[in-house]
Amino acid sequence: MPLRRLACVASLSLAALAVAMSHDAIAQDAGMLGFTAGHAAAEHTREQALDASVSTADLDAWLLRMASGPNQVGAPHDRDNAEWQLQQFKAWGWDAHIETFQVLYPTPISESLELLGPHPYTAKLHEPAVVGDRTSADMPGVLPPYLAYQGDGDVTAPLVYVNFGMPDDYKALARQGVDVRGKIVIARYGGGWRGLKPKLAQQHGAVGCIIYSDPHEDGYYSDDIYPKGPQRPPEGVQRGSVNDIILYSGDPLTPGVGATADAKRLTRETAPTLMKIPAIPISYADALPLLQSLGGPLAEPSFRGALPITYHLGPGPMVHLAVKSDWSLKPLYDVVATMKGSEHPDQWVVRGNHHDGWVFGAEDPLSGQVALMAEAKAIGQLAKTGWKPKRTLVYTSWDGEEPGLLGSTEWAEQHADELQKKAVVYINSDNIDRGFLRVEGSHELQRLSNEIAGDVKDPETGVTLLARQRARALVEGQNPTGARADEIRKEAKAAASGGDLPIGALGSGSDYTPFLQHLGIASLNVGFGGEAPSGGEYHSAYDTYDHYTRFDDPGMKYSAALARTVGRFVLRYADADAAPVDVNGFAETVGGYVDELHKLADHAREQTVSREKAIKAGAYTLAADPMRPMGAPELEAAVPPVAFAPLDQAAARLKASAAHFQQAYSADAVAALPTARRAELEKVLQSADQALMDPAGLPGRPWYQNMIYAPGMETGYGVKTVPGVREAIEGRRWAEADHFAEITARSINAYSDRLDKAAALLTR
């Protein structure tokens, strides 16, 4: 609904707003993407049935059941959950089975961490039980906090604090003369993906890596701590994987192929995604004595957390770190449930969430998993009324996401050919909390995402999800500052004009990666969150049913909203007369990315000149406090012009091709096509995103082949769009930037070719 209409209802109550913003008001405006007018009404009725089917009592009971024991890979309760889910799917009328893989998954045998020196301290490395939480800790089968795929070892070395342990942090350390070679580093969580911390530490010569949760990012700074509030208590630890999924996701030993029992495997020594140094995650209670022991330079403001100490860089006293793991193969249990399409059985709508957690995993991943089950149950009920989806539905419950998207990746690799032929979309969810809808993914789905967000009600305010998103965009857009300011302004502009709110791009961190970035299947990730600060249970033994239902989503309302939202995505895709895409959204987004790349190069060029002047004038030395010497940054070569022309042309052509196609494309137009031509059109559209793949992949990581979306080499989960060019510019590799401008242009042109072909099929 455009803002102008909202403006006249300022004095209305929330309930009145809810009415003003209801589904009906919107459906009358715009029709339903991909549906003829005649079919839209039936779809609308099915979606109302979906809404009615989703039961918070179910969600609550399922969450309680699935989070009742530790469910990491290899845990008995993990397998038990898979088998129980299998039975559920079957009971709801799905054709379901469990597919197993054998993957490398190390579990801790022993861990120790001691501060030596004048004030010795032995880290507890243990999360004690919390009053009022039934499963919080000390249950049989709960593993101690660990970092999966760290390198094992027994080292004793001086300690250095490296802030977030990201590339800029090492540059700052070097300018202050702090060298981590031969040291054990301690990094706080945040600033980038966990797995980069030991990787960069070992690249810089460190012999061990400690990662802790600073209360500034994750603890009392943000809200009251558990059990009083939702935040991480002093002893809480964030477990996690440091498997280098930036190179490839899935089993470290079987890149590119399914980890079946007889698959050809790398050895642990040759697997490039495994860390070489021992690493351990600790709590802020354990970190405090370590950080307090450090001398050396004062940490600059961006290095300081919220512990009640003066942060120093070190080096400090000697620290002894020892980690030993069981490196045997463990089984994965992927649950796969299918409902065959009546008209297009070879067009698959794939939906997934994972079921493995780090301990009990109530929030991560089961809050999303139970929503997926609610969808499957509702769709099963629909099917029992005689309805069948036109396209085939494939509901998946992945195992082993936490250690590195193992279950989804192995399955996607195992079925790669079939998926590339048949999958039309992959829709993912993962952990969610109360708050705002967040959709990220392939931008031809931006229109659909906005449409559906306008059809589902926010459970706490009664207005649509879209209305709340627009409200937030309007408020945040009042005076944006900081790194996200441009993005916020863009959203606020869209909200104020009534245009589609932009959806985000996908990096990594959940199971969409093998589909989107390895196979080129259009993908979405759908979630909720961003309300009151939460997340304090993340990857700890306090991620429990009790914590979740007290703080993250009391009453399971947002889990239900997720089922209603993603259920709509699935049902729209299942029954649309024409695939519900709008490629104008993709073309505009790509155009925006290319603009960003120009600015990035221009900024680098200006900054290089300006910084060189300052360096050559000795300004850095003179500006520094002589009692706290700080070296100048390194001189960098001048930035040449980047050969953007092919990319500029491809982006412009994409806009034209998209507009041309979209003008011809509608449900009515598709429905009117002769059958063969329609089949041809659908084949072209189904595989359109695969045009964005380059078979040689990205530099140093051929597994990642999507030329538009990739996780960043130096951000981890964080996305880099047009990654070949963007990362080359950021890394100042100018020949590579030119090369990938051409490669990416070729991919975009291939996509435009398909649009042109599709348009021709519609208009000839």
Place this chain on the structure above:
Amino acid sequence: MPLRRLACVASLSLAALAVAMSHDAIAQDAGMLGFTAGHAAAEHTREQALDASVSTADLDAWLLRMASGPNQVGAPHDRDNAEWQLQQFKAWGWDAHIETFQVLYPTPISESLELLGPHPYTAKLHEPAVVGDRTSADMPGVLPPYLAYQGDGDVTAPLVYVNFGMPDDYKALARQGVDVRGKIVIARYGGGWRGLKPKLAQQHGAVGCIIYSDPHEDGYYSDDIYPKGPQRPPEGVQRGSVNDIILYSGDPLTPGVGATADAKRLTRETAPTLMKIPAIPISYADALPLLQSLGGPLAEPSFRGALPITYHLGPGPMVHLAVKSDWSLKPLYDVVATMKGSEHPDQWVVRGNHHDGWVFGAEDPLSGQVALMAEAKAIGQLAKTGWKPKRTLVYTSWDGEEPGLLGSTEWAEQHADELQKKAVVYINSDNIDRGFLRVEGSHELQRLSNEIAGDVKDPETGVTLLARQRARALVEGQNPTGARADEIRKEAKAAASGGDLPIGALGSGSDYTPFLQHLGIASLNVGFGGEAPSGGEYHSAYDTYDHYTRFDDPGMKYSAALARTVGRFVLRYADADAAPVDVNGFAETVGGYVDELHKLADHAREQTVSREKAIKAGAYTLAADPMRPMGAPELEAAVPPVAFAPLDQAAARLKASAAHFQQAYSADAVAALPTARRAELEKVLQSADQALMDPAGLPGRPWYQNMIYAPGMETGYGVKTVPGVREAIEGRRWAEADHFAEITARSINAYSDRLDKAAALLTR
């Protein structure tokens, strides 16, 4: 020295840079402002004698002597310091005397602060002795921490946390439904002047006010705490005055007139600058249990400090606060030393620093005071060689600055007529630390300030003060963000182009206020600081000789640099052939201020429209977390066009008049004038700044008459330039903005009239 030259010395050492940037290189370039070529050489020789005279041994001995006992107003050691200084001035050949005033100055009789409720706590309100600090505490005569001119009282009420206690904080509290009426508020230091905290608290209906030093602004967050490092230890307290000097500075009972024994006085009840509610300053050790006791809404990120707690707004348990003071009059001892001018005895160069502190006052104010004495001694030595200043020098050592600029204001008020006729400049200093030169003041002195900064060497790097300032500007200008970004960009641009670095504008907080803002005398404040974080001793019993010489300025090098710098200002002014002003700097600065005002109004206009849209759309309510309700900001009336035309025209005319004058003005031109015409010119120039005064003053504070520079009504010490217009825009008082655009234009035009008159005297 322009940057281009610096660029070729990148590989040189600091020592080589020092040579490259030495005085001689610069003097050859530019001559000496206000001096004929013939006279510049002699001035240069005198300045070398000044440099040689300044002795760090003297500075150290004087600091030790003056900081050896408590020296607040009324303390025996304060009077003793004044009498000792008097003897020193006399011994150095100055004509010196002590001028006394009788002022209201309350001192604490009793104070208590208790947290009641389930976890009772009695605040210690005491600064214990620190190991290794000879005078740190518990010396006879040390008063407990207090806020001078708070309102006394005995109140018991619930506690509310108000962040910095500034106007925006109260708006944020209101949006969260937190009301301070009938409450005791606790505010952290920072965000604005201390005195605004109890003032705004009482305006909002609070019955008591506690101010504490949060370690985020002032404690372990920034550096190690005393005695390990320089920062405020847990028990350290910032004393201070809450006398409302935004209305008028000086004795609260004698606004506008000298507080002589027989002056007509207001009563305590009728004095508008006195607070009405009790208030007390406390340490972060005492604040911790109070803040920890608070429930109520979570504090938003901008409200959070660095204590290891979750900050809440309250209200919390009851707190009992009782303060009782002795409100008797106390004596002030201003030391005034004069050296009569040989050519222009009725042109006074006034130099001042204060001698009173809160306890021992080593850094504040004695670090500046001993520099002033070094200048006086050096000038006395010059005089003994037969030299006499052409203009009269008046060296002043003020008493009672801390409670509200008492000594300087009473003296300035007592001698107002004579000062307005005779004073050509007032040059102030106050507490300093090692670091960068900082000059603020009347912008016709910007050129002189840059010239002198290029003539004095930074004691730690050996390059000139200006070279270090330029280096810092270049480095900070690489990627500026935050509130100061525009200012930093402006400085970096000046540094890169080799133009004059801008000097800051003066708000309040030291003794220049009565001269600049009440009498219209061109003023400067000169200091050093901004190196490694310090300031942890500020206004506490730990502001001692030991702290100062360990952390703030080991070896008294910067105190010496201050003497060499301000000594040059004084000597240049004393002997210049023509007053060393460059009014182009003033005209450009005023033009910049007027540009800012346009932007301020435009921004307010846009933001009002955008915010109104969001409010009327209900966006604020919808964007808020329903479990943490947050009201919308208040709707504000649309911003009309501001009648800037007179101000625009006046700024443009000022630029033209300044350029015209400056083209004709030089030492040679002045020297060539007939005696009478030269005298007339000097009279015009001497009083030029008084043209900027409007006799009606600023709204609600007629004592402040300078239409260009004033301390902000809502910032306290912080400056508001073109205050009549700026504060009206910020307060959305549009008729007042129009009115003051006209008033200010009239003042600027009167200034331009004087420039035109001066130009005519030079050119006819």
